[in-house]
Amino acid sequence: MQKSLAGKVDSRFLREDGQEVFTGTELLVKGLLETDGGTHLWTGYPGSPVAGFFDIFETIAPLLKDRGIRASIANNEALAAAMVNGSQMLPLRAIAVMKSVGLHVASDALALGNLVGAHPQGGAIIVLGDDPWSESTQVPADSRFLARHLFMPVLEPSDPQELKDWIGIAYSLSRRSGFYIGYLVTTNQADGGGSVEVFPNHWPDINTRRQTDLVTADIPLDNTVLLPPRTANKEDKVQERQAILWAAAREFGVNRIIPASKEAKRAPLGLVASGMGFCYLQHALAEMGLSGEFPILKLGITYPVDPRIVQEFAASVENLLVIEERRPFIEEQILTILNSPASEAIPKPKVYGKNFPFDLPGIPGTRGVNTSVLIEKLGPLFKKFGARGRIDEELELIEHTAGYRIQIPGRTPTFCPGCPHRDSSSVLMEVKRDFTNPLYMSAKHGRGPIDLVFHGDTGCYTMLMFEPTKDLMHNYSGMGLGGATGAGIDPFIRNKQVVFMGDSTFFHSGAVSISNSLKQGQDITYIVLDNATTAMTGHQTTPQLGVDALGDATYQQSIDRIVQSMLSLGAKVNRVNPEHREAYRELLEDTILADGVKVVIADKECGITFHRRRFRDEREEVKRRGFLETKSYVNIAQEVCENCLECTKSTGCPGLTTVETEYGRKIGTDFSWCVSDKACTRVKVCPSFEEVVVSRTQAPVSPLDSIDLKNLPLPPRRVIDENWTAYLAGVGGMGIGVATATLVRAGFKEGYSVQFCDKKGLAIRNGGVYSHIVYQSNGRYASNIIPYGKADLLLGIDVLEAARAIDPKVSQRVGSERTAVILNTEKTPTILTLLGRDDFDPADLEEVVRRHTQSDRYFSANLSQISEKYFGTKLFSNVMMLGAAFQAGELPLSLSSLEWAIRMTSGALFEKNWQAFGVGRKLFIDPFLFGEGPARLSYRQTVEKKIGYLGRLRNGERLAQAYRRLIENSEMSINLDESAHRDLAIRIYDLIRFENAAYAKRYVDTIKLVFNRDSNVHGFAATRAAIWNLAKVMCIKDEIYVADLLTREEKYERDAERYGVDRSRGDRLSYVHINRPRFELGRVAGIKLPTIEFDFRTRDWMLLLMREAKFLRRLLPVWHAEEKSFRDWYQQLLQGFAYRNEAEYQVWLEIIRCPEPVTGYREVRYPKMRAERAKVAELLEEIQQEQHHPVGV
Known part of the structure; x- marks a missing residue:
C-alpha cells in the first residue's frame, strides 16, 4: 500500500519507525494514524489555532480514501x-477538532453524547484549540471550565511527542471510562511542532470501503436516548466512571510524580503543572540551573484531577505550588481534594498558585505564561526556599530586557490584496459617509440623512474593526450572530442596518440568523460574500463548492436558492460582482434603503486562491515558453500622485506603499504585494493610476547572469554545545513560514532535536508574524518558545517586526546583547503609515536593533530591493537572508542540509530559491556588489539631464536655452547649497513644461525676492520652503499638465527600468491611463454652460495630443479657477514676506508652508485650500497684533 501511495502522500505520514518532524496539527494526524485499531471519523470545524488539521486532509487524501477513513468538515x-x-453507535473511533469558542457552539451535543458515553470498543476525542494569550480568539479562552460543566475529562499533552502519542491513549481512556476526552491543545502547541519518534500506522476494519450493518434491535435505548427520567441515573454514574478513568490514567502513566534529585522525607516545596505549562516550567528550571531541585507532579488529566496522586504528592511536600495558564482550575480542584474528608489522614501542605507567600506576586490569572514569565515569578520565591542556581542572573536578564526604552508603532492586519471584501468595504465607507449628508440624500434619494449601523460577525470581514474601515463594525456577538445582534436593537431605532457575512458563516449559522431576521420583522441588509472558500482559516472547502475535503464530489448547495426559499416571508436577494463598483453601489444604496430583510450576495473569488492560481498558470507558461508573453500591472505615476492618501483611506490595501520622490513622499504600488486587481483604480480619486502591460518576444536577460555564484567559500562551521535558538520576524506574505520550515528541516537533517513555533496569526493579511526555532544537541530541556533575551540569532525580514523582538511591551522580546542579527532594512508600511499616521524611519529602527544586540555579529542590507532587482519580486528576500546568515557563520548547519531543506520546502521553485540563497551568501561576502538602488543625480547631472529632455521636445533648442539661462540666473542671485539648487532646477524645468519659460521666470523672481529677505541665521528655511511650495501651487495639475506628466520621456525610462523592459530585445510597454477629465465651460452671454466630465481609459496618443492643448487654459478661464486663485493668492503672500523678529519669522515659515497639506484633486483639494486660506488669515492677524514688539532681524 505504501508503495502505491508513494509520491501521492507526504512520506512522513507513512513512516513507521525512526524520527520525523511535524507541525502541531500534523502531530494530531499522525497520532490518529498510529492509534491501535485505526480511527474512523475525523471531523470538526476549522478555527485558530487548530485549523491546520483540516488542511492536512487534502495532503493525505489518497491515504485516507484508500483506508476508508472518513474525514469531513x-x-x-x-x-x-x-x-x-452518531459514530458511537458502533465500535468506531471518532475525533472532532474545534477552537475554544467552537466548544461553546458544540456544548449541547457534547453534554448529551458524553453522558450517554462512548462505545466500549470505540472512543471519542474532542480537540479543544485554546488561545491563552488571546491572540486570535475573541474571548478569553479556557476550555477546561466548560469541559467540567459537561463532565468531559480534559487531557493535556505537553511536548510534541506526547501531542502525537497521547491521541491513542485518549481513545483508550475514552473506551474504558465511556467519557469523551477533551484533548486540550494551545496555540503554541498547534502553531508549533518538533521532531518525534514515529510508530506503525493502524487501519480500521470497519470503514467507508468495508461497511457493516447496524442492528437496531441491539441498540440499548435506555442508554442512548438520554431524556428524563434517565438523565439523573446517568449523572449518578459519573463518579463511578471517573474512578475508572483515574485507574486507566494510572495504567498509562499520564499523571506522574517526578521526584527531586535529592531525596527528602518531605520536600519544602513541590510543583504541579500540566500541558504547555509543564514545558515552560521545565524550561524555566533548566535556565535557572534548578533542574531536579523540586519534585513535580505532572498532570496529564487536569479534569477530573485524580485525588490519589494528589494526596500522594501532597504528603511528600510542605508547600505545593500550582503552575497553570489563566484561571485557577487545577488549583481549585487540589484544594477541594485536600480539604475533603478523604484527605484528613495526610499532612496538609500549603497550596499556592495565583497567590504566593511572602507577599510575592503569583502566577498570572489572565493571558498565558511562558518560560520567562515563570522565571520572573518563581525565581524570587525559589530564593525564599533557599534555592540558588542561576536565579539572579536570569532575573537580571529579564530586568535588563524590560528596561529597553523603545517606541515602536503597531501593525494591524487588513484584507489581503485582491480581497473582495475590500470592494464591499470601500463602497460602503462612501455610502455611509454620503448617507449622513443631507444634500446628497435629498438630491439622490429624496429623503433625510441616515446613520448606518453595522453589526459585526466572524470571518475575514472581522478585520473591518481595523483602520481604515473601523466604522463598518459597531459591535460583535460571535459567528453568525451579527443579524441577531441587530434584532435586539432594531425595534428601538430608525437607523438602517447592515451586516457582513461569509459563505462559510452562512452555512455555519448565518442562514438561521437570516431566518430569525425575517421572523423578527427586522430592517437589515445582509452582504454575503460568496468567495468559494473558508478563507479566514486556510481555504477549506464549503458546502457550495460541490467537493469535500478529500476532493470527492458532494452535493453543491446554493446560497441563492436557500435564501430565495424564504421569499414567501419577504426576503429579497441579489447576486452581484462587487468589482463592478458603480453598479454595486447603486444596488447597495437602493437595497439598504428598502424596508425589510434584504440579502446581497457579493460574488467574487477569494483573492488568495484566484491569484495563486494565476501565479501557477504564469509559472507553467514560463516553464513552457521560457518567459511571460504579456503581464499587466497597476502602476501609480509618482509625478501625478499628490499623496492625498485618498486611495489608501478608501482601500487600506497593502499592495500600496510609499515612495520617496523629488517632490517628497508619494504613493506607489509594491510589486510583491500588489496583485493588480484594480481595486484602488475603481476609487477614481486621481489620474495617477494606470495599467501597464509588458509584452515580450523572448526571455529577458537575467541580471544574475553577471553574478558568479559558484565556488563560494564555506564559512567556519558554528558549533553548539547545548541549545541554539533563532527568531524570525516579518510580515505575513514575506515567507516567514518558508524560512522557518527550511531551518526546521535542515536542523532535523543535521541530527538535532528540533522544536519550533511558527506564529501565523493573520499571516497573509499584512499582520506581523514570527517564529521560534530551537535546536537541542544534548539533554538540556527547552520549550519551543525562546526566553526573553535568549535568541542566538534574529532574522529580521521586516525591520519593524525585528525591532519588536526587543520591545519590552510584548511577550516575544527575545533579543539582547547575545543576539546576532541579519536584518532586511526595507520599509514595509503599516496600514496607519499608509493613512499618513504612525510613521516610522527604518534607519531609526535599525539603530534600535543594533544598539540592543551583538554589534560585532550584525549584518544588514535592503534585501527586498536586491531581491526585486534580481528576481523581479521581493519574495526571495527570506531565502537570501538564510544565505547571508549561513555565510556569516550564524547557522549551525551544513550546506548540504540546507540545500536538502530548501529543495524539500520549495518544491518546483527550488532553483530560484537556491539561487536566492547563493545571492544572500554572495551579498555577505561582497555587500557592495549588488547595490541597493539607483544613485541620486548630482545638481549638475540633474541640470544636464533636464536640458536633454527639453531639447528633444518641439521647439526644444529654444526651451533648453531658456532653461539654462534661468539656471544661471538663479545660481548668481540665490546663494544656497547644491541640494537647494537641485530642487530649484527640477522645479524650473517642470514650470517650463507646464507653461513656458516666462512662467518659470515668474517663479524664479519670486524665489529671489524671498531669498533676499531671508537670512542664513535661519538656514534660509523660508526660501527652501518657498522653492517647494511655490512650484507646488504654480504647477496646477490640470488635464493638460497631467497628460504631459504621464507621457514624459523620463517617466518611460523609469518604468522601463522598473519593469525590466529592454526595447532592443523586442520588449514593449503599453499603457491604459485611468482618467476622469473634467472641463468647466463657464458662461456665454450670461448662460452657464454645462460641466463636461469623462470617465474613460486613455491611451498615450490621446495624452500626447492633450499636452499640446495649453490654449485651453486661456479659452476656458473658469477651468480650474480655484487652483489658479490659490496660486495667485499664495504668490501675493510671498511678495509680502517680511519679519522683524524670531517669532514673526516662525509665523511666516508656517505661512509659507501652508500649501503642504493641500493635496489631491478637485473635491479632495478644494476644502484644504479654503482651510489653509483661513488659517493664514489668522496667522497674518497674529503678526499684525504683534506689531508693537521691537523690530528684530
Whole structure:
C-alpha cells in the first residue's frame, strides 16, 4: 500500500519507525494514524489555532480514501459533535477538532453524547484549540471550565511527542471510562511542532470501503436516548466512571510524580503543572540551573484531577505550588481534594498558585505564561526556599530586557490584496459617509440623512474593526450572530442596518440568523460574500463548492436558492460582482434603503486562491515558453500622485506603499504585494493610476547572469554545545513560514532535536508574524518558545517586526546583547503609515536593533530591493537572508542540509530559491556588489539631464536655452547649497513644461525676492520652503499638465527600468491611463454652460495630443479657477514676506508652508485650500497684533 501511495502522500505520514518532524496539527494526524485499531471519523470545524488539521486532509487524501477513513468538515461545531455522537453507535473511533469558542457552539451535543458515553470498543476525542494569550480568539479562552460543566475529562499533552502519542491513549481512556476526552491543545502547541519518534500506522476494519450493518434491535435505548427520567441515573454514574478513568490514567502513566534529585522525607516545596505549562516550567528550571531541585507532579488529566496522586504528592511536600495558564482550575480542584474528608489522614501542605507567600506576586490569572514569565515569578520565591542556581542572573536578564526604552508603532492586519471584501468595504465607507449628508440624500434619494449601523460577525470581514474601515463594525456577538445582534436593537431605532457575512458563516449559522431576521420583522441588509472558500482559516472547502475535503464530489448547495426559499416571508436577494463598483453601489444604496430583510450576495473569488492560481498558470507558461508573453500591472505615476492618501483611506490595501520622490513622499504600488486587481483604480480619486502591460518576444536577460555564484567559500562551521535558538520576524506574505520550515528541516537533517513555533496569526493579511526555532544537541530541556533575551540569532525580514523582538511591551522580546542579527532594512508600511499616521524611519529602527544586540555579529542590507532587482519580486528576500546568515557563520548547519531543506520546502521553485540563497551568501561576502538602488543625480547631472529632455521636445533648442539661462540666473542671485539648487532646477524645468519659460521666470523672481529677505541665521528655511511650495501651487495639475506628466520621456525610462523592459530585445510597454477629465465651460452671454466630465481609459496618443492643448487654459478661464486663485493668492503672500523678529519669522515659515497639506484633486483639494486660506488669515492677524514688539532681524 505504501508503495502505491508513494509520491501521492507526504512520506512522513507513512513512516513507521525512526524520527520525523511535524507541525502541531500534523502531530494530531499522525497520532490518529498510529492509534491501535485505526480511527474512523475525523471531523470538526476549522478555527485558530487548530485549523491546520483540516488542511492536512487534502495532503493525505489518497491515504485516507484508500483506508476508508472518513474525514469531513462539518458545517459547524455542534454538527461535528453530533457526528461523533452518531459514530458511537458502533465500535468506531471518532475525533472532532474545534477552537475554544467552537466548544461553546458544540456544548449541547457534547453534554448529551458524553453522558450517554462512548462505545466500549470505540472512543471519542474532542480537540479543544485554546488561545491563552488571546491572540486570535475573541474571548478569553479556557476550555477546561466548560469541559467540567459537561463532565468531559480534559487531557493535556505537553511536548510534541506526547501531542502525537497521547491521541491513542485518549481513545483508550475514552473506551474504558465511556467519557469523551477533551484533548486540550494551545496555540503554541498547534502553531508549533518538533521532531518525534514515529510508530506503525493502524487501519480500521470497519470503514467507508468495508461497511457493516447496524442492528437496531441491539441498540440499548435506555442508554442512548438520554431524556428524563434517565438523565439523573446517568449523572449518578459519573463518579463511578471517573474512578475508572483515574485507574486507566494510572495504567498509562499520564499523571506522574517526578521526584527531586535529592531525596527528602518531605520536600519544602513541590510543583504541579500540566500541558504547555509543564514545558515552560521545565524550561524555566533548566535556565535557572534548578533542574531536579523540586519534585513535580505532572498532570496529564487536569479534569477530573485524580485525588490519589494528589494526596500522594501532597504528603511528600510542605508547600505545593500550582503552575497553570489563566484561571485557577487545577488549583481549585487540589484544594477541594485536600480539604475533603478523604484527605484528613495526610499532612496538609500549603497550596499556592495565583497567590504566593511572602507577599510575592503569583502566577498570572489572565493571558498565558511562558518560560520567562515563570522565571520572573518563581525565581524570587525559589530564593525564599533557599534555592540558588542561576536565579539572579536570569532575573537580571529579564530586568535588563524590560528596561529597553523603545517606541515602536503597531501593525494591524487588513484584507489581503485582491480581497473582495475590500470592494464591499470601500463602497460602503462612501455610502455611509454620503448617507449622513443631507444634500446628497435629498438630491439622490429624496429623503433625510441616515446613520448606518453595522453589526459585526466572524470571518475575514472581522478585520473591518481595523483602520481604515473601523466604522463598518459597531459591535460583535460571535459567528453568525451579527443579524441577531441587530434584532435586539432594531425595534428601538430608525437607523438602517447592515451586516457582513461569509459563505462559510452562512452555512455555519448565518442562514438561521437570516431566518430569525425575517421572523423578527427586522430592517437589515445582509452582504454575503460568496468567495468559494473558508478563507479566514486556510481555504477549506464549503458546502457550495460541490467537493469535500478529500476532493470527492458532494452535493453543491446554493446560497441563492436557500435564501430565495424564504421569499414567501419577504426576503429579497441579489447576486452581484462587487468589482463592478458603480453598479454595486447603486444596488447597495437602493437595497439598504428598502424596508425589510434584504440579502446581497457579493460574488467574487477569494483573492488568495484566484491569484495563486494565476501565479501557477504564469509559472507553467514560463516553464513552457521560457518567459511571460504579456503581464499587466497597476502602476501609480509618482509625478501625478499628490499623496492625498485618498486611495489608501478608501482601500487600506497593502499592495500600496510609499515612495520617496523629488517632490517628497508619494504613493506607489509594491510589486510583491500588489496583485493588480484594480481595486484602488475603481476609487477614481486621481489620474495617477494606470495599467501597464509588458509584452515580450523572448526571455529577458537575467541580471544574475553577471553574478558568479559558484565556488563560494564555506564559512567556519558554528558549533553548539547545548541549545541554539533563532527568531524570525516579518510580515505575513514575506515567507516567514518558508524560512522557518527550511531551518526546521535542515536542523532535523543535521541530527538535532528540533522544536519550533511558527506564529501565523493573520499571516497573509499584512499582520506581523514570527517564529521560534530551537535546536537541542544534548539533554538540556527547552520549550519551543525562546526566553526573553535568549535568541542566538534574529532574522529580521521586516525591520519593524525585528525591532519588536526587543520591545519590552510584548511577550516575544527575545533579543539582547547575545543576539546576532541579519536584518532586511526595507520599509514595509503599516496600514496607519499608509493613512499618513504612525510613521516610522527604518534607519531609526535599525539603530534600535543594533544598539540592543551583538554589534560585532550584525549584518544588514535592503534585501527586498536586491531581491526585486534580481528576481523581479521581493519574495526571495527570506531565502537570501538564510544565505547571508549561513555565510556569516550564524547557522549551525551544513550546506548540504540546507540545500536538502530548501529543495524539500520549495518544491518546483527550488532553483530560484537556491539561487536566492547563493545571492544572500554572495551579498555577505561582497555587500557592495549588488547595490541597493539607483544613485541620486548630482545638481549638475540633474541640470544636464533636464536640458536633454527639453531639447528633444518641439521647439526644444529654444526651451533648453531658456532653461539654462534661468539656471544661471538663479545660481548668481540665490546663494544656497547644491541640494537647494537641485530642487530649484527640477522645479524650473517642470514650470517650463507646464507653461513656458516666462512662467518659470515668474517663479524664479519670486524665489529671489524671498531669498533676499531671508537670512542664513535661519538656514534660509523660508526660501527652501518657498522653492517647494511655490512650484507646488504654480504647477496646477490640470488635464493638460497631467497628460504631459504621464507621457514624459523620463517617466518611460523609469518604468522601463522598473519593469525590466529592454526595447532592443523586442520588449514593449503599453499603457491604459485611468482618467476622469473634467472641463468647466463657464458662461456665454450670461448662460452657464454645462460641466463636461469623462470617465474613460486613455491611451498615450490621446495624452500626447492633450499636452499640446495649453490654449485651453486661456479659452476656458473658469477651468480650474480655484487652483489658479490659490496660486495667485499664495504668490501675493510671498511678495509680502517680511519679519522683524524670531517669532514673526516662525509665523511666516508656517505661512509659507501652508500649501503642504493641500493635496489631491478637485473635491479632495478644494476644502484644504479654503482651510489653509483661513488659517493664514489668522496667522497674518497674529503678526499684525504683534506689531508693537521691537523690530528684530
